[in-house]
Amino acid sequence: MKKPLIIFGVSQVAELAHYYFSEDSDYEVVAFCVDSEFLSEREFCGLPVVPFEEVGDNYPADNHHAFVAIGYSKLNIVRKEKYLSIKALGYKVASYVSSKATILNDHNIGENCFIFEDNTIQPFVKIGNNVTLWSGNHIGHHSTIADHVFIASHVVVSGNVSIEEACFIGVNATLRDGITIGARCVLGAGTLILSNCEAEGVYIGAATERSRVPSTRLRNI
Numbered sequence: 001m002k003k004p005l006i007i008f009g010v011s012q013v014a015e016l017a018h019y020y021f022s023e024d025s026d027y028e029v030v031a032f033c034v035d036s037e038f039l040s041e042r043e044f045c046g047l048p049v050v051p052f053e054e055v056g057d058n059y060p061a062d063n064h065h066a067f068v069a070i071g072y073s074k075l076n077i078v079r080k081e082k083y084l085s086i087k088a089l090g091y092k093v094a095s096y097v098s099s100k101a102t103i104l105n106d107h108n109i110g111e112n113c114f115i116f117e118d119n120t121i122q123p124f125v126k127i128g129n130n131v132t133l134w135s136g137n138h139i140g141h142h143s144t145i146a147d148h149v150f151i152a153s154h155v156v157v158s159g160n161v162s163i164e165e166a167c168f169i170g171v172n173a174t175l176r177d178g179i180t181i182g183a184r185c186v187l188g189a190g191t192l193i194l195s196n197c198e199a200e201g202v203y204i205g206a207a208t209e210r211s212r213v214p215s216t217r218l219r220n221i
Contacts, residue, residue, distance in 0.1 A: 002027055003026060003027050003065050003094075004027075004059070004064045005027040005028060005029050005030065005094055006030065006031050006033055006055060006064055006065070006066045006067070007032050007033075007067050007069050008034070008052065008067070008068045008070070008082050008086060009032065009068065009069040009070050010034055010049060011070070013069045013070060013071050014044070014045075014069040015044075015045060017067060017069035017096065017114065018032075018045045018047075020098065020114075020116075021067070021094075024096075024098060024099050029045075029047060030047065030059065030064070031047050031049070031055075031058070032044045032045070032049045033049065033055040034051070034052060035051070035052050035053070036051035036053050036054075052085075056089055061089055061091045062090070064091065065091060065092045065093070066086045066089075067093065067094045067095075067096070067112060068082045068086055068093075069114070071132075071150065072150040075168060075184055076130075076149070076166045076168065079130060079148065080130060080148045083111075083130045087111075093111040093129075094111075094112070095109060095111055096113070096114050096115065097115045098115060098116055098118075098119070100117035100118060101115055101117060101119040101121065102121065103119075103121050104120075104121060104123045105121050105124060105125040105127075108125065108126050108127065109121075109131075110127060110131065111129045113129070113131045114131075114132045115131075116133060116134050116136075118135050118136045119133050119136065119137045119138075119139070120137070120138050121133075121139045122139060122141040122143075122159075123142075124141050124142045125139050125140075125141065125143050125144070126144045127139075128144075128146045128147040128148075128149070128165075129147045130147055131145055131147070131148070132149070132150045132151065133151050134152050135154075136154045137153065137156075138155070138156045138157065139157045140157050140158045141159045141160070142159055142160045143157050143162070143163070144162045144163065145163045146162075146163060146167075146183075147165050147166075148165055149165070149167050149169075150169070151163075151169045152168075152169060152170050152171045152189070153172075154172050155169050155171070155173045155174070155175075156174045158174075158177035158178075159178070160178045161175050161176075161178070161179055161180070162179075162181065163175075163180075163181045164182050164199070167181055167185045168185075168186045169181075170186075170189035170205075171189045172189055173189065174191070175187075176193065179195060181193070182197050182199030182200070182201065184199055184200045185197050185199065185200065185201045185202070185203070186202045186203065187203045188202075188203060188204040189205055190205035190206075191204070191205040
């Protein structure tokens with residue numbers, strides 16, 4: 001019998017969470033919730049939406065699990081606050097780990113994690129609470145990912161890397177082995193990180209410039 005699950009949020013991330021939990025987990029999504037000031041519709045994905053302030057009255061914590069489906073807004077602060085709020089209400093907090101991911105770390109994975117398909121998590125990796133790993137990442141052996149981190153797709157984290165709390169790591173970033181990424185760092189898409197990053201650093205990759213040659217001149221190539 002599947003475990004009943006409440007999802008916080010009604011965004012595209014929440015819609016994805018509903019899909020993945022419904023198709024590939026032992027949870028059954030039964031409702032959504034949002035803060036009352038943001039409650040504009042009473043139904044989402046065919047299920048009821050209730051005010052967060054009343055969620056315990058409708059779906060008691062003693063027999064429901066919860067999941068906070070929020071992206072990296074305000075450098076993961078919003079997701080962190082709602083995760084802590086839902087825990088304070090006494091809910092058991094679920095994680096989603098795709099059956100199509102390669103998990104070799106004895107499932108050393110915290111609460112409220114959202115781990116998509118095609119991630120490879122090597123042995124001895126430690127993943128904290130409230131971590132998102134979008135699809136297709138490589139997390140190298142003996143690495144540690146602290147709480148409230150968001151890693152976008154196709155990131156390479158080499159071995160023995162420490163990623164501290166609330167970092168954002170963009171698409172196709174590469175982190176060499178043995179380094180530490182300080183708390184609340186932002187590593188943009190395509191960045192190559194070869195040494196330690198102090199806390200609250202921002203690293204932006206170089207964008208590809210448009211060629212002066214128009215595409216119409218390439219027809220004979």
